Amino acid sequence: MIELDKINSKILHELESNGRISNTDLALRVGLSASACLRRVQELERTGIISGYRAKLDRSKLGGNITVFVMVGLSEHLKKDARAFEEAMITAPQVRECHNITGSVEYLLRVEVSNLSSYKEFHAEVLGTQSQVSSITSYISLGSPKDMRA
């Protein structure tokens, strides 16, 4: 847990809304010289507060319109089994989120596919090939009254 001053908060706020802003522009906006600003950004990256950058895509323009939440239980609770499962989820493009959770099952996935047969394929080819998976429960999203994803 790290303490942030006002300038670092501003830096994070700017980078959150525009991850491709140039260091020069960012420095202007937060009121620092370019070099001082760069040092802060690199420090934030080094400490992992900024854990990466990514493009935000509009998936409704790409045909990925069905969202399914999947609860996954593992039969083995060894670290290597968990790692293997996580690796498979990271690799699978249909998996948008993979959360390790407390409770009766180990993982909650958010899966996005273009239609139900694609989901069936994901179910069989991705989840079905993981030997350590002991339970799968799928919840198809019927809509999202609220969605404030960052």
Added chain:
Amino acid sequence: MIELDKINSKILHELESNGRISNTDLALRVGLSASACLRRVQELERTGIISGYRAKLDRSKLGGNITVFVMVGLSEHLKKDARAFEEAMITAPQVRECHNITGSVEYLLRVEVSNLSSYKEFHAEVLGTQSQVSSITSYISLGSPKDMRA
């Protein structure tokens, strides 16, 4: 809905995992010249398929932000009860996402709070005051091996 060729898919895939890759490196990875690659990226931005770029922040390092997924079942399945519940979720600032799902329960929530006592308060004051709520199951997030939220 827009048709993507193989190269554009590759570009999107790269930018999704590394939104700050240089155009030069991106061009190398997708097998184009820098200028051709830049044209494609700008076209993707112009058409809105790429709707922005953002830094991914690790909120756990910024003051103990806790994410809880909550499955909520309703006792009444009337439209007005569902509406009332959804209204309450929209109003509650702790609720980041509220999804209506198929299956044994009606809703899946993503709740973000600063600590467990805040969650307890949410549980009691927000969920506990909704008379139509018949079941609440909380899953605390222990971490997210993958999180590609848009």
Added chain:
DNA sequence: ACTGAAACACCCGTTAA
């Protein structure tokens, strides 16, 4: 402040309708 590298605008060559 300085240097190498990247972004960007511009022009040319090729191909296919």
Added chain:
DNA sequence: TTAACGGGTGTTTCAGT
């Protein structure tokens, strides 16, 4: 022949020291 697309070049701007 012209529209679409990839490649190359020069100038401006940036990142990093």
